[in-house]
Amino acid sequence: MLKEEIYSSENHSWYIFCRDPEKPENIIDTNEYLIISDGEGLAMDPGGTEIFAHVVSAFSEVIPVSDISTFFASHQDPDVISSLPLWTGLCPKAKIYLPWLWEDYIAHFDLAAVKQFVTVPDEGSEIRFRNGHIIQLIPAHYVHAPGNYSLYDPSAKMLFSGDIGSALLPNSNYSVFVEDFEQHISYMETFHKRWMPSNRAKNDWIARVRELEVDMLCPQHGAIFKGEMVGKFLDWFEALEVGIAIPS
Amino acid sequence: MDTSTEAKPRAVMPNETVIGLYKNCMEFTLNSRTFLLRTTELHRVGINAQVMAAQSGEAAPVLSALVSEIGVLTAKISAALNLISGSGGLLAKNAIKTTKTANQLQMYYQAWEIGLEVKTNTLLLSIYEKKEAEMYSLLREVRDQLSAHTATLAELQKTVIFIPALINLINVNVAEYPQYSEQFRVTSTELNDFKDFIESSTSLMSNRIKEAIHLINSAI
Numbered sequence: 001m002l003k004e005e006i007y008s009s010e011n012h013s014w015y016i017f018c019r020d021p022e023k024p025e026n027i028i029d030t031n032e033y034l035i036i037s038d039g040e041g042l043a044m045d046p047g048g049t050e051i052f053a054h055v056v057s058a059f060s061e062v063i064p065v066s067d068i069s070t071f072f073a074s075h076q077d078p079d080v081i082s083s084l085p086l087w088t089g090l091c092p093k094a095k096i097y098l099p100w101l102w103e104d105y106i107a108h109f110d111l112a113a114v115k116q117f118v119t120v121p122d123e124g125s126e127i128r129f130r131n132g133h134i135i136q137l138i139p140a141h142y143v144h145a146p147g148n149y150s151l152y153d154p155s156a157k158m159l160f161s162g163d164i165g166s167a168l169l170p171n172s173n174y175s176v177f178v179e180d181f182e183q184h185i186s187y188m189e190t191f192h193k194r195w196m197p198s199n200r201a202k203n204d205w206i207a208r209v210r211e212l213e214v215d216m217l218c219p220q221h222g223a224i225f226k227g228e229m230v231g232k233f234l235d236w237f238e239a240l241e242v243g244i245a246i247p248s
Numbered sequence: 249m250d251t252s253t254e255a256k257p258r259a260v261m262p263n264e265t266v267i268g269l270y271k272n273c274m275e276f277t278l279n280s281r282t283f284l285l286r287t288t289e290l291h292r293v294g295i296n297a298q299v300m301a302a303q304s305g306e307a308a309p310v311l312s313a314l315v316s317e318i319g320v321l322t323a324k325i326s327a328a329l330n331l332i333s334g335s336g337g338l339l340a341k342n343a344i345k346t347t348k349t350a351n352q353l354q355m356y357y358q359a360w361e362i363g364l365e366v367k368t369n370t371l372l373l374s375i376y377e378k379k380e381a382e383m384y385s386l387l388r389e390v391r392d393q394l395s396a397h398t399a400t401l402a403e404l405q406k407t408v409i410f411i412p413a414l415i416n417l418i419n420v421n422v423a424e425y426p427q428y429s430e431q432f433r434v435t436s437t438e439l440n441d442f443k444d445f446i447e448s449s450t451s452l453m454s455n456r457i458k459e460a461i462h463l464i465n466s467a468i
Contacts, residue, residue: 049355052355052359053355053356053358053359053361053362054359054362056359056364056368056372057359057362057363057364059368060364060365060367060368060369061365064365064367064368064371065364065367065368065371065372066367066368066371085348085352086352086355086356089352089356089375089379090368090371090372090375
């Protein structure tokens with residue numbers, strides 16, 4: 001599994017874990033992200049059960065797993081959080097931030113973990129590291145799940161966007177960052193048209209993100225948008241007609 | 249990755265054992281529920297005989313005896329089955345819990361094989377040991393439950409010997425009361441079917457128990 005530090009300051013880092021060559025076929029490829037702030041870890045969309053062993057091994061290369069204090073699930077999908085009981089087994093005191101809407105659903109993955117749940121209200125909320133570093137949870141409802149959030153780190157100017165910006169890449173050698181935007185469209189267009197159900201919700205999210213300073217937009221599948229690619233993605237997404245499964 | 253530790257988790261139960269144990273426990277539980285449903289049919293046979301008795305006049309004493317014998321038989325079987333199905337839910341729950349824990353242990357073992365940083369490795373090994381102990385304690389509990397059912401099934405098998413005697417009682421009366429021959433025939437056929445059902449079901453359930461206990465013993 002590829003591990004790369006994508007942001008670093010004196011005491012604060014972002015890592016991506018992706019392109020797992022051991023990943024079983026027929027399982028959608030996912031990116032896992034980890035923020036480490038003064039030795040305290042926050043894992044974003046830690047992934048499905050089937051890839052847990054590789055993810056925990058890769059995480060442990062950058063932080064003892066016992067130092068992960070927080071898990072964030074952008075929504076309820078199995079590729080996002082079905083590994084929950086395996087993580088809570090190792091981190092029984094960690095907080096699990098998740099959309100309030102999915103609390104009873106995610107409990108199906110791990111009923112015993114409910115006591116660790118911190119439900120995020122519709123308007124979003126914050127996660128605070130022990131060193132005072134604040135992370136914002138930005139509403140992203142209906143893009144694609146009806147209860148859905150992006151995670152924004154204001155000091156690092158990093159945005160974890162969940163399924164937004166995702167791409168189904170042709171192979172595991174694909175670059176971690178988007179290099180050729182036009183070519184990349186071919187890997188994400190169908191995904192966004194089909195998975196995102198609402199143009200209104202999509203544009204609401206874009207308007208929120210345009211108000212933020214974003215150096216990197218980090219999706220759960222595919223490649224990261226960095227620098228000018230962030231704006232290109234937002235423009236492209238804004239113009240895209242989504243929710244196309246129903247014939248007009 | 250260098251984990252810098254000699255400690256090694258005990259290999260988790262093979263998948264075939266986990267699945268085999270789950271399958272046997274669930275099928276045993278389902279068989280016991282089917283059995284219980286079938287017993288209600290025996291109640292119906294008893295009620296049919298009771299109706300016949302009420303309508304029959306001169307045959308009433310004989311039919312009342314038949315009703316009474318069927319009632320005794322049904323009570324014996326129901327008591328045994330209630331014992332089994334009462335703990336059937338718990339057995340199924342424990343089988344599911346064992347399967348979940350075994351799967352969890354498999355994932356942890358896989359992570360350990362891939363390699364973990366020392367602190368995480370120590371944490372994983374201690375959690376592994378704890379969960380493994382929980383699972384084996386659960387397996388012993390399942391084995392105890394299954395063993396208890398062996399005796400109950402033997403009791404059920406014994407009830408079969410009463411059925412031919414009941415059928416004989418019916419056959420004796422067919423000659424004496426030819427006007428009820430059709431009803432007698434139906435009752436004796438149903439009793440015979442039920443005897444076959446008890447024999448095949450108890451044999452099937454006993455085999456499930458044997459297989460499950462064998463799997464548990466090989467795993468512990």
